[in-house]
Structure formats: structure tokens, C-alpha cells
Amino acid sequence: MRGKEALRKVRQDRRGAYFFVIDAFIAAAILGVTLVLIFNLFIGQTDSEQTFTYAHDFITFLAETEARDYRQATIANMVVQGYIEDPRKTLAEQIILAFADGNLANATAILNASAESLPPTLRMNVSILDSVTRAQTLLYSQAPVLAHEERLHLTARTLEYALTPENNIIGPYIIQVEVWS
Amino acid sequence: MNTRLGQGRVQRGAGSRRAGSSPRAGVLQRRAILFSMISVLLATFFILLFWNANAPRLERTTSAVETRVNVMDHYIGLWDSYVEDSLRFSTRGALIEIATQLEGKSYAVSKSQMTGNLSRCLEEGTFNPAGSDVSCSPGGVSETFESRLNNFTRLASDELGITTTYGVSQEYTIKDWSPFEIMVSFVMNYTVGDGFAQWNRSVRHDVVVSVVGVPDPLFARYGSTLTLGGQPWHRNITKFPVPRELLTQHNLSSMIANASYVNNRGMGPTFLERLAGKITGSLDSDNRSGIETLMDPADIGVILLPSLSNYSHVAHQLFAHEVFLCGNETLGINSAAGGFAYPHFRLDIPHIARFNMNNVTFWNQTCY
Numbered sequence: 001m002r003g004k005e006a007l008r009k010v011r012q013d014r015r016g017a018y019f020f021v022i023d024a025f026i027a028a029a030i031l032g033v034t035l036v037l038i039f040n041l042f043i044g045q046t047d048s049e050q051t052f053t054y055a056h057d058f059i060t061f062l063a064e065t066e067a068r069d070y071r072q073a074t075i076a077n078m079v080v081q082g083y084i085e086d087p088r089k090t091l092a093e094q095i096i097l098a099f100a101d102g103n104l105a106n107a108t109a110i111l112n113a114s115a116e117s118l119p120p121t122l123r124m125n126v127s128i129l130d131s132v133t134r135a136q137t138l139l140y141s142q143a144p145v146l147a148h149e150e151r152l153h154l155t156a157r158t159l160e161y162a163l164t165p166e167n168n169i170i171g172p173y174i175i176q177v178e179v180w181s
Numbered sequence: 182m183n184t185r186l187g188q189g190r191v192q193r194g195a196g197s198r199r200a201g202s203s204p205r206a207g208v209l210q211r212r213a214i215l216f217s218m219i220s221v222l223l224a225t226f227f228i229l230l231f232w233n234a235n236a237p238r239l240e241r242t243t244s245a246v247e248t249r250v251n252v253m254d255h256y257i258g259l260w261d262s263y264v265e266d267s268l269r270f271s272t273r274g275a276l277i278e279i280a281t282q283l284e285g286k287s288y289a290v291s292k293s294q295m296t297g298n299l300s301r302c303l304e305e306g307t308f309n310p311a312g313s314d315v316s317c318s319p320g321g322v323s324e325t326f327e328s329r330l331n332n333f334t335r336l337a338s339d340e341l342g343i344t345t346t347y348g349v350s351q352e353y354t355i356k357d358w359s360p361f362e363i364m365v366s367f368v369m370n371y372t373v374g375d376g377f378a379q380w381n382r383s384v385r386h387d388v389v390v391s392v393v394g395v396p397d398p399l400f401a402r403y404g405s406t407l408t409l410g411g412q413p414w415h416r417n418i419t420k421f422p423v424p425r426e427l428l429t430q431h432n433l434s435s436m437i438a439n440a441s442y443v444n445n446r447g448m449g450p451t452f453l454e455r456l457a458g459k460i461t462g463s464l465d466s467d468n469r470s471g472i473e474t475l476m477d478p479a480d481i482g483v484i485l486l487p488s489l490s491n492y493s494h495v496a497h498q499l500f501a502h503e504v505f506l507c508g509n510e511t512l513g514i515n516s517a518a519g520g521f522a523y524p525h526f527r528l529d530i531p532h533i534a535r536f537n538m539n540n541v542t543f544w545n546q547t548c549y
Contacts, residue, residue: 016208020210020213027217027219028220030220031224034223034224038228038231056251063255131332131336132332157340157341159337159340159341161259167266167269167270168270169329
């Protein structure tokens with residue numbers, strides 16, 4: 001009788017242990033899922049929002065800032081040397097005029113000077129899209145991203161055109177800013 | 182009885198085993214339930230703790246709306262600017278094309294014809310001043326005003342997801358605005374949308390177009406018949422930086438040498454009057470100041486006199502006078518249109534140079 005009773009108790013203990021282990025797994029899963037949801041839904045948002053703000057603000061900066069209002073040495077030199085003919089035009093217009101003139105180096109120099117205010121660690125590409133051929137030309141790249149490092153890829157775009165000194169219309173073009181975080 | 186009692190004990194025993202079983206198993210089960218309760222409480226605690234992180238989420242939504250409004254606001258401003266710049270560019274191209282095509286033609290283009298044909302010219306790139314279509318778009322159909330706008334809206338739709346529909350609610354009008362400018366006006370209704378919201382606007386565009394650099398229609402029209410010194414006579418309108426009222430003898434000579442134009446209300450026809458073939462400007466109350474070039478050298482001596490406006494200029498003499506003789510060359514066109522013609526004038530060296538007459542016998546000639 002004692003042997004049978006002992007055996008039954010052992011079986012009961014085993015059942016209890018299984019229940020304990022299974023319940024522990026369930027608890028761990030609940031905690032794990034909760035933490036994953038918290039970190040994915042809440043913690044990561046600020047980063048992506050800030051990154052997109054950089055992209056949008058940079059495009060707005062290019063589209064609305066006249067070259068004469070941007071106190072920067074490279075831009076000032078380009079005005080003095082005649083690469084920028086009309087400093088009253090915006091930086092985006094200067095980029096379009098340089099691009100249409102086939103002078104990609106000047107377009108890149110303007111973007112390089114304009115991106116000084118951005119964090120150097122921000123991964124960003126700026127390209128221009130032709131309205132007719134839709135061909136995309138990369139003008140500027142900052143901290144180029146490696147494919148396996150990409151987490152979040154955001155794009156901000158704007159439509160721009162420019163007038164030559166003879167009042168010919170150049171464009172429209174799409175200026176595109178891509179950022180990764 | 183014993184058996185029943187025994188059965189009853191067995192049943193109670195089975196019941197008590199299910200409830201408590203062994204003491205160790207009961208402890209483990211209670212701990213497991215406790216852990217589950219703790220994990221659920223922790224999960225609830227974390228969710229409540231990070232629930233405030235909804236603030237950034239709301240902030241992000243607000244930023245997205247703000248960004249969308251900023252993008253649309255920038256687009257609408259750009260669209261209005263593009264419409265005006267395209268209209269200015271296309272109108273100027275049309276004026277150059279129409280003036281150029283007047284060369285050697287017998288017809289002229291009246292102001293009512295300009296207004297009546299401008300819409301078709303801007304939309305289709307053709308013009309019909311004398312019963313047959315002629316081009317009025319230097320770059321062809323792909324460079325018309327409408328074509329440019331369609332290209333703009335298509336690019337915005339394809340690449341930005343912004344749709345734009347537009348229409349002209351009040352037809353184009355054209356009028357002289359200043360000595361060297363004309364004005365084109367029209368009202369555009371348009372709708373801009375981005376899939377979330379739509380903006381409806383009606384905008385009146387008054388676009389000033391410079392005629393500097395445009396061929397002078399009078400010279401273009403009569404150029405083939407006025408061959409001075411064996412050369413056809415063409416002039417693009419160039420603006421002399423000093424207005425007529427402030428001309429001195431020194432800068433008058435410069436103006437003549439460069440064949441520049443100055444303002445002259447009444448005597449000088451406006452650009453639209455020149456298109457219409459008018460040689461002498463009108464003095465109507467709504468008439469803007471006209472322009473003239475190659476003034477009568479006789480004016481040089483009296484340039485500062487108030488009676489200056491009663492004098493004509495060489496170009497006017499050439500166009501308005503019936504055929505007259507200057508040296509041994511016959512000048513002028515066979516039309517007295519308007520009646521006024523200064524009886525005679527003298528050609529000086531700068532004028533002769535401008536007319537490409539190199540023969541010294543023409544110098545200082547008085548023409549009759």
C-alpha cells in the first residue's frame with residue numbers, strides 16, 4: 001500500500017511540475033509579447049519621425065532659401081566666381097540650373113554646403129528626377145548605407161523648376177531626399 | 182453499508198486528491214498560477230507605463246498632417262508661379278513668332294485678332310490671322326502653354342500623388358501695359374488634391390510680358406520692301422536706358438547709333454499697334470505710351486524743347502511718307518497711312534551707318 005501511495009504521489013508531482021513549466025512558459029510569452037509590442041510600437045516611433053522630419057525640413061530648406069540668404073563660405077565663393085549667377089534664386093533653383101547646364105559638380109557642391117546643418121551621421125541621398133525621361137540622377141550622398149544595415153527607408157519629394165537669366169523655363173524636376181534610420 | 186461507506190470514502194478521497202493531491206504538487210500549481218498572475222500584472226504595468234508613449238504617436242500624426250499641408254501649400258504656390266512663368270514664356274514666344282511671320286506679308290494682326298486667337302495659340306500653338314493657320318509656338322505643340330501645364334500636372338500626379346485639374350473661366354485678354362511691356366490676363370479655376378483633401382481656387386493672373394528682344398512688327402512687315410544699302414531692314418526692339426524726356430544730345434547720338442527705342446506717346450506706335458500695321462501712335466485716353474527709334478537728327482538741336490513731341494522720327498518718316506528721294510536712293514513705302522509725314526529730314530553719319538548705306542554720297546543728305 002505504501003509503495004502504491006508513493007507512486008501515485010510521484011505521478012501527481014510530475015503532473016504539477018508539467019503544469020508549472022507550461023505556466024511559466026505562458027507567463028514568459030505574455031511578458032515577451034508585451035515587451036516586443038512596447039518596443040516596436042512606441043519606442044521606435046520617435047526615431048522614424050525625427051528622421052522623416054530631417055528629410056522634409058531639408059527639402060523645405062532647399063526650396064525656400066535664397067542663395068544670398070544662406071551665409072555659407074562655399075555658396076558665397078560660388079556667387080563671387082560666377083557659378084551662381086542670380087543669388088536671389090533658391091538653392092533648389094540653383095541646383096536645377098547647374099544640373100540642366102550639365103554641371104553636376106556644382107549641384108553637388110551646393111547640396112554639400114546645404115547639408116552642413118544636418119547631423120553627419122544621418123544617412124541621406126539626394127537625387128533629381130527628369131520630368132520627361134524620368135531618369136534619376138544621384139547628386140549627393142551622405143554616409144552611404146549598406147543594404148544589410150537598412151532598417152527604415154523614408155523619402156521626401158518636391159517639384160521644382162527654374163528660370164534662366166533669359167527667362168527660359170528649366171524643368172519641372174522632382175528633387176528627392178531619401179533617408180535611412 | 183461498509184461497502185457504501187467505503188465507496189463514499191473512496192469518492193471523497195478521489196475528490197480530495199483532485200483538489201490538493203500531494204502537498205508538493207499543490208505548491209507547484211499555486212506557484213505557477215502566481216507566476217501567471219505576476220506576468221499578467223507586469224504586462225499590464227508595462228502597457229500602462231508606456232501608454233503615455235501615445236503622445237509621440239499623436240505628435241507623429243500631427244506632424245504628418247502638418248507636413249501634408251506644408252507640401253500642398255508649397256505645391257499650390259509653385260503651381261501659381263509656374264502658370265504665370267509659362268504664360269509669360271509662351272506669350273513672348275508667340276509674339277516673336279507672329280512678328281517674324283509678318284515679314285513680307287500684306288496682312289497685319291489687329292488687337293481684336295490677337296485677343297480672339299490668343300487662346301488657340303496658347304493651347305494648340307497655331308494662329309489664324311489671314312485665313313490660314315500659322316505657328317505661334319517657336320517650340321512646336323509640345324512647348325505650348327497648355328502642354329507645359331499638362332506636363333507639370335502629370336509629373337505631380339505620378340511622382341507626388343497630387344492631382345490637379347484646371348480650366349480657364351475667363352478668356353485671355355491682351356493689352357499694352359507700358360512702352361516696352363504688354364499684359365495678358367485670364368482667370369483660372371483649379372482643384373488640387375492629395376487623396377485626403379482638396380483645395381479649390383480661382384485665381385486671376387495678370388502677366389506682364391516684355392517685348393524687348395522681340396522683332397519690331399513694322400520693320401518685319403516692311404523689311405523686304407525696304408532694302409537700304411541692299412540689305413533688308415530688320416530691327417529687334419531694344420530699350421534705351423534713358424527715357425525720351427531725359428535725352429541729351431550725347432545719349433541721343435548713342436541711341437541712334439545703337440538703333441535703340443525710347444518711349445513716345447502719340448507719335449510712336451505701341452507694340453500692339455505695330456502688330457496692327459499702324460505707323461503713327463494714337464492718342465486715345467486708354468492708349469499706353471508707344472515707342473520709337475532712329476529719331477530725326479533735326480531733333481538733336483532742339484531735343485530739350487517742349488515741342489519735341491511734334492517731330493517725327495526717321496523710322497516713322499520711312500514708313501509713313503510716300504516714296505521720297507534721299508541722295509540718289511528712293512526710300513519709304515508707298516503709303517501715307519495716318520496722314521502725318523514730316524516734310525523732309527537729313528541723314529547724318531550715325532543714321533547712314535544704321536541703314537547700312539556705306540556710300541559717302543548719302544552723308545548729310547537732306548531727303549525730300
